[in-house]
Amino acid sequence: MKRIIYTLLLLCIVIFNTSAQKSVGEWSTYLAYYTTTKIAEANNHVYAVADGSLYSYNKEDNSITHYSKQTGLSDSDINFIIFNPEVNTLLITYSNGNIDLLSDSGIYNLSYLLDNSNITDKTINNIYLNKELAYLSTNFGIIVLNMAKKEIKDTYKLNKKVYSVVIDTDHIYAATAAGLIFASLDSNLLDYNEWKNYTLSSSEFGTESIRQIGLFKNNLCFLADPSDKSKTGIYYQESNGTVKNLLKNRDLKQMVIQNNKLITYTYSELYIYSSFTDRDVVNAVVINDIASLKDPNTFWIASGTNGIKGIRKNNNQYEIILENTNDNTKYPKRNYNYFMTMHENKLLVAGGGRGTDRWGRAGTLMEYEDGKWYNFNENEVNNKFRRVRDYTGIAVDPKDPEHYFISSYGEGIVEIKNNEVVQLYDHTNSALTPITYIPGLNPLDYVRIGGVTFDKEGNLWATNCEVTDALKVLKTDGTWASFGFSDFTNAHKVDKITITSNNRKWINADEGILIFDDKGTIDDKSDDESRLYETFSDTNGTIDASGYYCVTEDKNGHVWIGTSRGPIVCTNPGNNINNISASRIVRTNDNGEPYYLLDGEKINAIAVDGGNRKWIATNSSGIFLVSEDGMETISNFTTANSPLPSNQINSLTINQFTGEVFIGTEKGLVSYITDATEGNEDYSDIYAYPNPVRPEHNDRVTIVGLMNDSNVKITDIRGNIIYQGKSAGGTFTWDCRKRGGSRVATGIYLVLAATPEAKESVVTKIMVVK
Numbered sequence: 001m002k003r004i005i006y007t008l009l010l011l012c013i014v015i016f017n018t019s020a021q022k023s024v025g026e027w028s029t030y031l032a033y034y035t036t037t038k039i040a041e042a043n044n045h046v047y048a049v050a051d052g053s054l055y056s057y058n059k060e061d062n063s064i065t066h067y068s069k070q071t072g073l074s075d076s077d078i079n080f081i082i083f084n085p086e087v088n089t090l091l092i093t094y095s096n097g098n099i100d101l102l103s104d105s106g107i108y109n110l111s112y113l114l115d116n117s118n119i120t121d122k123t124i125n126n127i128y129l130n131k132e133l134a135y136l137s138t139n140f141g142i143i144v145l146n147m148a149k150k151e152i153k154d155t156y157k158l159n160k161k162v163y164s165v166v167i168d169t170d171h172i173y174a175a176t177a178a179g180l181i182f183a184s185l186d187s188n189l190l191d192y193n194e195w196k197n198y199t200l201s202s203s204e205f206g207t208e209s210i211r212q213i214g215l216f217k218n219n220l221c222f223l224a225d226p227s228d229k230s231k232t233g234i235y236y237q238e239s240n241g242t243v244k245n246l247l248k249n250r251d252l253k254q255m256v257i258q259n260n261k262l263i264t265y266t267y268s269e270l271y272i273y274s275s276f277t278d279r280d281v282v283n284a285v286v287i288n289d290i291a292s293l294k295d296p297n298t299f300w301i302a303s304g305t306n307g308i309k310g311i312r313k314n315n316n317q318y319e320i321i322l323e324n325t326n327d328n329t330k331y332p333k334r335n336y337n338y339f340m341t342m343h344e345n346k347l348l349v350a351g352g353g354r355g356t357d358r359w360g361r362a363g364t365l366m367e368y369e370d371g372k373w374y375n376f377n378e379n380e381v382n383n384k385f386r387r388v389r390d391y392t393g394i395a396v397d398p399k400d401p402e403h404y405f406i407s408s409y410g411e412g413i414v415e416i417k418n419n420e421v422v423q424l425y426d427h428t429n430s431a432l433t434p435i436t437y438i439p440g441l442n443p444l445d446y447v448r449i450g451g452v453t454f455d456k457e458g459n460l461w462a463t464n465c466e467v468t469d470a471l472k473v474l475k476t477d478g479t480w481a482s483f484g485f486s487d488f489t490n491a492h493k494v495d496k497i498t499i500t501s502n503n504r505k506w507i508n509a510d511e512g513i514l515i516f517d518d519k520g521t522i523d524d525k526s527d528d529e530s531r532l533y534e535t536f537s538d539t540n541g542t543i544d545a546s547g548y549y550c551v552t553e554d555k556n557g558h559v560w561i562g563t564s565r566g567p568i569v570c571t572n573p574g575n576n577i578n579n580i581s582a583s584r585i586v587r588t589n590d591n592g593e594p595y596y597l598l599d600g601e602k603i604n605a606i607a608v609d610g611g612n613r614k615w616i617a618t619n620s621s622g623i624f625l626v627s628e629d630g631m632e633t634i635s636n637f638t639t640a641n642s643p644l645p646s647n648q649i650n651s652l653t654i655n656q657f658t659g660e661v662f663i664g665t666e667k668g669l670v671s672y673i674t675d676a677t678e679g680n681e682d683y684s685d686i687y688a689y690p691n692p693v694r695p696e697h698n699d700r701v702t703i704v705g706l707m708n709d710s711n712v713k714i715t716d717i718r719g720n721i722i723y724q725g726k727s728a729g730g731t732f733t734w735d736c737r738k739r740g741g742s743r744v745a746t747g748i749y750l751v752l753a754a755t756p757e758a759k760e761s762v763v764t765k766i767m768v769v770k
Helices: 002-018 379-384
Strands: 027-030 036-041 045-050 053-058 064-066 078-084 089-094 099-103 106-110 124-130 133-138 141-146 151-157 162-167 171-176 179-184 210-216 219-224 233-237 243-248 254-258 261-265 269-273 279-283 289-291 298-302 308-314 317-322 339-343 346-350 365-369 372-375 391-396 403-410 412-417 420-425 447-454 460-464 471-474 480-483 497-499 505-509 512-517 529-533 536-538 541-543 548-553 559-563 566-570 586-588 594-596 603-608 614-618 623-626 633-637 649-655 660-665 668-673 687-689 701-704 711-715 721-726 731-734 747-754 761-768
Touching: 036 078, 036 298, 045 078, 045 298, 045 308, 053 078, 078 124, 089 124, 141 162, 171 210, 210 254, 219 254, 254 289, 269 298, 339 391, 339 660, 346 391, 346 403, 379 420, 403 460, 412 447, 447 497, 460 497, 497 548, 505 548, 505 559, 512 548, 559 603, 559 614, 566 603, 603 649, 614 649, 687 761, 701 761, 721 731
Parallel strands: 036 289, 124 162, 162 210, 339 649, 391 447, 548 603
Antiparallel strands: 027 668, 036 045, 045 053, 053 064, 078 089, 089 099, 099 106, 124 133, 133 141, 133 162, 141 151, 162 171, 171 179, 210 219, 219 233, 233 243, 254 261, 261 269, 269 279, 289 298, 298 308, 308 317, 339 346, 346 365, 365 372, 391 403, 403 412, 403 447, 412 420, 447 460, 460 471, 471 480, 497 505, 505 512, 512 529, 536 541, 548 559, 559 566, 586 594, 603 614, 614 623, 623 633, 649 660, 660 668, 687 701, 701 731, 711 721, 711 747, 747 761
């Protein structure tokens, strides 16, 4: 009896310790919700968009809910939301033209505009509601959506950019780039000739400068943005045709007519009109959008980094009823992920980048560990030194996990320790150099560093773009050294540095792959060897890649390179530096014809998991998981079959302890739990999860902590073999089925494991419950 109690107690401890473990095949979404820009009030919720992502505030219980593709949305990067009380539905539009309808019954997708190949420009500029109909102003005309029937009712191809639409009793009006037009609702609105120019008697603005049109107190109202900014403002037309100015302010951003109010605002001031002569002015600090649907005295504001702000008029005073809804520990600061790296269990993200020139992105450094985010405040650097932007890489000090060096494509290298700024290295205090002087440019903004990394001795290596000496190193004694290469002078996009196990430095650039060997003697340059491989040749000829974007060494010491023509692999990286070759992965299709793996695809990143399989990030086709040698595609995840927000994958990194693959896309970060982890040195830290395993767990149990490539057997308590296989690195998964395919009975099962050289032993137990 005591043995049973002890066994159950031990099992409870195991369950407690593994209950929070993510399952193999599980996706997680890590989108930014930092800067709130759009807002819509519904019945019980206030919906908001931050950094292109949707979330809501529950007015009854004050809870916050976040939405993504993983929760059922059809797409990513939202540009408009509006709630229609006629049908109790939230209309969501995306930057690519996709449309979702969110209601109590679920999410309904309308991909009409997204899928319409005859419409190349799918930009949506504004949305106007009229009963159950939503009028979408686009760059080609107007789309009429029946939200009750969940269908497109009409498309008016006006062949001009439409900014805004409004409807009165008899007519529809459209503010376009060519001026104000209108038509009778009784006419054939599909016929372009039925639309006529609408003239206004105003000397202050032309109708082509109208950006929004609305109806307030039965008068047409206009937000005009003429070339003379002193005349930017809100105007309205009286019944006799006279156009009058309601408010002039060059900083006006938008006009909202809702709940019998006309509301307009600048970046910080709110103007609320109950009539043309009665208004309130409220200082709301940060205003990006506003909504007021239910209570005419309550207003909800998209308040930037403060999240959702609620204000209410009470006794002619405006009081704050909600503010600071952001929790910056739960989500990344921005959806930028140009470079990512893991250090033990900590994910580090550099959210910068570069193209033919710099991008101008704020210096974004983000950390994720133990389920929490830490978003570094870029103003710590900006205030102490100067504005630093476009982070391109991160190197973690191998002797101090809280000591980072971050490369910038313009300002040099930032040193951070314990989340505090220590130093900014540029040409004034280091060997880093700015690009060749161009009159009018400040050299402090042109110290372009492509990447940084540490070697095993603790020296920091950096690539310096568009200069004579492209490679720099900060040695452990605090001094700098520089290395120049005759065929790599002034190289434009010198990128990342990969130091392989034989201590050679592989540097990828548009110009090719530079391989450098200092022979372990940084200060003695007499024995240095280097070669720039502008092209590689294999048995099938020259690999004519136009760009080289990443380098990764796998567990066999082979070097994988991402190019504009797919991945290539070097199996002899230890050869004489002038005799290194690389080849493409040649496969055979069903007809016996050879083809190259991902030929023509730009490969932005390659990561190696615990099973030595390759995760390949493409620029347009999602992410591929291929076998160790690349000959078999195990998975291809895209926006169509996964929560990926985009098929453009910028960066990859893998937590080798947990098997979590972090995937940085054009529109944000997601992760996937793979069935491979780094192998352990022994079998002392093995556990299985979930344990017990139930049908609601999809009958899948994962054993982690195995030694690399273990032979694994699952047996019943009598020793009968139920299932066997080989671990992927340190992980093995079992679907609770026998070799014949039938599910096993309820009971306790033993896991036996051994390396090829070791004796087999029981390493853990699993309880299966039907």
